[in-house]
Amino acid sequence: MINECFEQLEKLGLDPVKVALSSVSELYAMPDSQLLAFKTELILQAYRFHYENNAFYRASCDQKGVTPNSVSTPEDLLKLPLIPISLFKSNDSHKLLSVNLKDIELEMRSTGTSGIPSVSRRCSDTVDNAILGIYSMYREFLKISKGAGLYLCPSTEEIPEMGMIKALNMLAGLLDTHQFMVKNESLVVEDALSQLDEWKNKFDRHIIGPPFLINRFIRYLKATNTRIKLDKGSFIITLGGWKRFSGEMLSREEFNQECMEYLGVEPSQIRDIYALVESNVVAIDDEHGVKHVSPFIHFSIRNPKKLDEEVADGEVGQLAILDPLARSTPGFILTEDLVRLLPEQSPSGRSGQRMQYIMRLPESTEFGCCAVNLDKRLDDVEAEQNCPVVA
Amino acid sequence: MYNDIIIENFSDPQHVGDLESADIELEVGNSVCGDRIRVQILLDDNKISNALFRAWGCATSVATANIFCDSLLNQSLDSVCQRDVEYKQQMLGELSPSQHHCMDILNELHQLLSEQRVAEDVANG
CATH class of the missing domain: 3.40.50.12780 (ANL, N-terminal domain)
Incomplete structure (x- = not known):
């Protein structure tokens, strides 16, 4: 048949x-x-x-x-x-x-802890397929067509060939507005908070980015005892590894708990995406937290x-x-x-x-995607700022 | 998107490899997410007798490394270091905006080679 x-x-x-x-x-x-x-x-x-x-x-x-x-x-x-x-x-x-x-129309890359980029090359036909595939999966699982996206990652303008950012940036086309909050290797959490406040009662506010950077945002909320109540239609959308450069593993369960406590969302509003730059697959959490x-x-x-x-x-x-x-x-x-x-x-x-x-794989020569390096870079920049020694 | 020079040098690179011992080593790259190129150069009586590279990154950067190595063979360090902007632009041909960072890579490789030459001159008195 x-x-x-x-x-x-x-x-x-x-x-x-x-x-x-x-x-x-x-x-x-x-x-x-x-x-x-x-x-x-x-x-x-x-x-x-x-x-x-x-x-x-x-x-x-x-x-x-x-x-x-x-x-x-x-x-x-x-x-x-x-x-x-x-x-x-x-x-x-x-x-x-x-x-x-x-x-070849498009080269995309991802770089893990080894610093050696994995480069995937896509012809026009493959780009067509990838775009249709990603958007159809976004529509199937997120049903997003409006709202505001707070991107806790750099823009594609800053790193145009990075697969993870490109895939997340495609979501922006479905939203009414969005802002990238990591600029020049720096995330100013206060700016992110005031952006969310500016969008309050105007849009469903979505927070989008690699888990580390959303975790970094939540750590600030925790440290300052700040709690936000996002909207019923909001999503927390993550893409990227759950292991930090230091080797520390982020717990998904703990992450969800903290999203609920500090961002005021239900578990069904937290959606993780599994993707690889070398493939056109996206596996997205459904409302039950099951990745398809x-x-x-x-x-x-x-x-x-x-x-x-x-x-x-x-x-x-x-x-x-x-x-x-x-x-x-x-x-x-x-x-x-x-x-x-x-x-x-x-x-x-x-x-x-x-x-x-x-x-x-334990024997893998590296872990993480570009998010892991980004997380480390933000740590390094913070450490430089906090260092009392005059250079 | 790719000109013929880039296609030929990416698809059939002639200078990939490692030298057991090199007189000069150049390395350019972006530690976070960018391209990485390592070039090893062998000198023979002040002329470049061999140049090999390893490159990780986009097709244009791999091609750039091959073009650079090819351009070094049988040249003196002085002549390579005296190349002007126009000459270097012609080495890569017309690039699209997304490939233009490879012009920076090529300039950086020339710059590093000049610095090495100066360092060698100082070391040799």
Whole structure:
């Protein structure tokens, strides 16, 4: 049935990926087996494209004996060769391209604690897919179309290529107004507070940024015993790692408690997003705090000691992402993240995959995204300001 | 978005690698989120006999590192340090605004090389 459906779409001149991107609610309403069959066909189409257009990837596939003819079912997805995330940081990352560099429209990056940027390159088609995918997920889970956004992060003007900021900045287009509060590597909390006050009774006020920076804002409220009551339609939206540069882990539970106490929101108003610059996936918390994987992307959770095996649902393993939205580079990626898929039925009624982020692989050479460096930089700047020694 | 010079030098870089021992090492980069380039240079009788790089960052910065290394071969330090603005602009070709920081990188590499040359002159009396 799925094959016939794809044939019909193609006969009409429609791209099945684009149809999927505009049908998020419909995909989440499908029975799991049907959704998996649909995703599989999208992924296998993408696989065939990369096999045909990417000499480096094709050579890897041939070496492993995996060809377009040898994969056809959801079970075969396990066979698809995976690109380790480290290749996006390598000197010769040009070999990852399935299109010519002249067709690349956008380069995005993320930098963890090693300081070596992971650079992902997107052609026009991939940018189309990424934008449609991110916006459709924002609409599905946040239903935002108005309000004011207090961004506790730098603007894309200050760091235009940073994936995390770019994805958060896309939300701004849905709002009536917004302000970036980190300027020149400095967050003036008093300014953020007065901005929130200025918007009071005019807009639903949303606070958006990496967890560290929102935590930094809350620490100030705590220290000054200040409590804010945000609006019923407000969201606290986080994207980025939960581990600080110092290695200290932020507790999600504690973070939620503090948001409730100092920002006056309910747990259903706190939404975390999992995303990776190398992929086009966004997994967003629903109103129950359960993170849903984009329905057109497949998560395969591998045994870190035997990467050709999946762990059972509910068990922790290393995340492999199969992303059919990626056209400029193969979207079949082995991440350095440990996650687990949630086997329970979704209280929201949605089908598809739900995930819980656990941590970076212990042997990973680095952790965090650019937010981690930003947090450290703000700490350093504060320490410089507070240092009594004349330089 | 990318001119032919950048496409060729990014897609088929000829000077990637490491020297076991280098006479000059240059490193440019932004510690927070930016590009990083390390260039190693070997001198032979005051001429540059080899130059290799490692680069992490956008395609244009990787291409810039390759272009810089290629431009050094068989040149004297004096001639490299005397390059003017126009010459350096031509090395990278026309850049879009989002690539323009690579012109700064190229200038910084030349600047660092000049500083190294001065330091060597001082050391050699």
